[in-house]
Amino acid sequence: MLKTVIASLLLVTSAPVAVSAAPEQVPHVVASNYRDLGDGIGFGQAKAHLCELAGMFTGYAADPQFRDLEKRQVVERIVAQPPPVGPTQQVRDLVAGYVRGYNRYAATHPRCNRPITEAELYRFNHAAFNEGIFRAHAGVWPSLPKQVKERGSNSIAVGSRGTSGGRGVLLGNPHVPWNGEISFWHSRLTIPGKVDVDGVTLLGMPFVFNGYNRGVAWSATVSTAVSYSVAKLKLVDKHTYLVDGRPERMIDRGTHWDTRYGPVTTLLRTNPHLTGHEMTPLPWTDEVAYAITDGAADRLAAVNAAAGFLEARTTADLKASLDRHGGTVRTNIIAADRRGRTLYAGIQVVPDVADDCVVDQEFLSRTSVAIVDGTRSACKPGLLPVDKMPWIESDTYATNSNSSHAFVRADKPLTGFPRAFGDEKIMNLRTEFGLKEIPRHLGRYDADTMRKLVLENRNTAAEKYLDSMPCTRPECEILRKWDRRNEIGSVGALLFDRWFATGGTPEAFDKAVAELGPKIRQPLGEVQYVVRNGRKIPLHGGPGASGVYNLINMDWERQEVSDGSSFIFAVEYTDKACPTAYTLMAPARPDLYSAKKWQKGALCR
Numbered sequence: 035m036l037k038t039v040i041a042s043l044l045l046v047t048s049a050p051v052a053v054s055a056a057p058e059q060v061p062h063v064v065a066s067n068y069r070d071l072g073d074g075i076g077f078g079q080a081k082a083h084l085c086e087l088a089g090m091f092t093g094y095a096a097d098p099q100f101r102d103l104e105k106r107q108v109v110e111r112i113v114a115q116p117p118p119v120g121p122t123q124q125v126r127d128l129v130a131g132y133v134r135g136y137n138r139y140a141a142t143h144p145r146c147n148r149p150i151t152e153a154e155l156y157r158f159n160h161a162a163f164n165e166g167i168f169r170a171h172a173g174v175w176p177s178l179p180k181q182v183k184e185r186g187s188n189s190i191a192v193g194s195r196g197t198s199g200g201r202g203v204l205l206g207n208p209h210v211p212w213n214g215e216i217s218f219w220h221s222r223l224t225i226p227g228k229v230d231v232d233g234v235t236l237l238g239m240p241f242v243f244n245g246y247n248r249g250v251a252w253s254a255t256v257s258t259a260v261s262y263s264v265a266k267l268k269l270v271d272k273h274t275y276l277v278d279g280r281p282e283r284m285i286d287r288g289t290h291w292d293t294r295y296g297p298v299t300t301l302l303r304t305n306p307h308l309t310g311h312e313m314t315p316l317p318w319t320d321e322v323a324y325a326i327t328d329g330a331a332d333r334l335a336a337v338n339a340a341a342g343f344l345e346a347r348t349t350a351d352l353k354a355s356l357d358r359h360g361g362t363v364r365t366n367i368i369a370a371d372r373r374g375r376t377l378y379a380g381i382q383v384v385p386d387v388a389d390d391c392v393v394d395q396e397f398l399s400r401t402s403v404a405i406v407d408g409t410r411s412a413c414k415p416g417l418l419p420v421d422k423m424p425w426i427e428s429d430t431y432a433t434n435s436n437s438s439h440a441f442v443r444a445d446k447p448l449t450g451f452p453r454a455f456g457d458e459k460i461m462n463l464r465t466e467f468g469l470k471e472i473p474r475h476l477g478r479y480d481a482d483t484m485r486k487l488v489l490e491n492r493n494t495a496a497e498k499y500l501d502s503m504p505c506t507r508p509e510c511e512i513l514r515k516w517d518r519r520n521e522i523g524s525v526g527a528l529l530f531d532r533w534f535a536t537g538g539t540p541e542a543f544d545k546a547v548a549e550l551g552p553k554i555r556q557p558l559g560e561v562q563y564v565v566r567n568g569r570k571i572p573l574h575g576g577p578g579a580s581g582v583y584n585l586i587n588m589d590w591e592r593q594e595v596s597d598g599s600s601f602i603f604a605v606e607y608t609d610k611a612c613p614t615a616y617t618l619m620a621p622a623r624p625d626l627y628s629a630k631k632w633q634k635g636a637l638c639r
Contacts, residue, residue, distance in 0.1 A: 072131025166262025194374025202370030206253030258456025463581025494581025
């Protein structure tokens with residue numbers, strides 16, 4: 035049996051921002067089977083991020099939700115079952131290997147040696163895809179979550195009729211945190227004759243949601259679909275509710291009260307635009323309470339589906355993995371392959387709710403979350419069948435920038451799907467930019483076109499609204515001279531973004547000028563930067579609220595990127611055995627990102 039090998043494809047230096055910046059180091063994991071591949075991923079992630087991972091695993095282990103899952107052996111019961119509920123053999127091997135590799139590296143570093151078990155890793159992955167439980171708080175868990183900033187992604191897949199070479203081209207531009215939980219680790223993963231993928235895994239997960247091989251390239255975007263519903267309970271007393279006319283007692287879990295519909299909750303984060311700021315109180319009384327039902331809470335659909343991507347050769351293979359395992363959770367998959375086919379798949383865990391069970395149509399319309407009649411056992415939602423979910427395969431194009439399935443194509447909207455998938459009438463500004471820009475290049479798409487498009491840094495809000503926004507102060511001259519881009523040298527970008535985000539009124543302009551002070555006259559890169567090895571690295575890009583495709587959300591207090599463009603990759607299939615591919619791993623190498631110095635894909639160097 036081959037021994038797992040982790041090698042660096044290229045050496046790395048801490049170069050300053052310059053065109054001659056050294057290439058990114060990309061670990062290459064070579065293994066003979068999935069268990070050894072998982073070992074390499076766990077070892078490699080630990081080598082790059084050990085203390086972050088140790089802190090993450092320790093924090094989760096102390097969380098009330100985790101303690102409850104462990105006490106009740108919830109995940110252990112799921113893992114004991116066959117797929118599609120429990121893990122596939124491929125997932126079992128990847129998880130077992132990851133734990134082995136992670137612990138092997140951690141054991142040599144006492145300062146952050148926090149070993150993990152397979153059960154803990156399964157619990158972490160299970161909780162990561164429990165969208166409903168994650169969004170329900172007061173009444174379930176004892177404290178409110180930290181504020182969650184906007185997260186999303188852009189992806190464009192173009193097929194044979196839209197590319198210059200007659201084969202598929204993909205742009206992947208996921209927007210995730212640059213550090214800590216939900217951040218990426220970039221690597222090449224190889225099992226000779228079976229797997230050879232260049233892509234990224236999330237910390238704590240041995241699965242590739244964004245990557246490519248010699249046959250197909252795929253990228254995930256955060257979707258507007260929801261995997262959960264809320265049940266309205268009729269109370270007999272504080273902890274007893276009626277179902278089909280008979281009283282049922284809530285179960286005291288120690289950390290929360292449970293019902294047949296799931297844990298009770300008084301507060302739900304329901305913002306459909308993913309900013310995480312909208313906390314919706316559920317109006318409890320002496321007669322009414324609420325519980326949350328998460329369709330992903332009793333299965334490992336997302337990890338099973340994603341693990342199957344590793345051996346995919348076509349867009350059809352990706353869809354088959356999604357269909358077989360019931361989809362992902364709140365994640366779209368966009369893909370293009372060597373044949374020139376594209377795929378948009380909004381195939382994910384979504385509750386199947388009967389119309390006559392919904393008790394609040396306005397709430398459903400506003401949030402995509404159904405509140406069902408908890409007095410009827412027949413109203414407990416099941417899972418929507420995959421054949422009722424939105425997807426499209428074609429030889430033209432498909433795109434998603436975190437608006438709903440209805441905006442995958444400008445010329446062929448997908449509509450008529452359950453409201454749980456999101457709003458079919460309202461799109462965000464990044465989506466609007468893409469749907470206008472993408473058709474302009476049809477017939478000419480290649481990897482270079484994608485590279486230019488994603489980093490043009492055009493400010494969609496400014497292009498659309500600036501000329502009509504009321505502005506009479508002398509400082510308005512800054513915006514009149516601004517190039518309406520969020521480039522490093524753009525003067526006015528920060529002022530406009532702050533003004534637009536706070537309402538675009540004269541009062542909002544006055545406030546933005548006062549808050550920013552002399553920064554309003556500085557190039558963007560002088561105020562939007564990160565510090566690495568004592569050097570300031572200026573950053574282009576801007577907020578999604580302004581429709582900047584190259585999204586960058588800054589934590590201004592820490593002068594750090596909270597989330598935004600991370601693993602950017604452009605893949606073009608040609609008649610050659612290897613695709614033409616370019617990547618930018620912004621969090622690991624902000625100097626390369628700043629210089630827009632793309633690296634050749636690790637697959638075919």
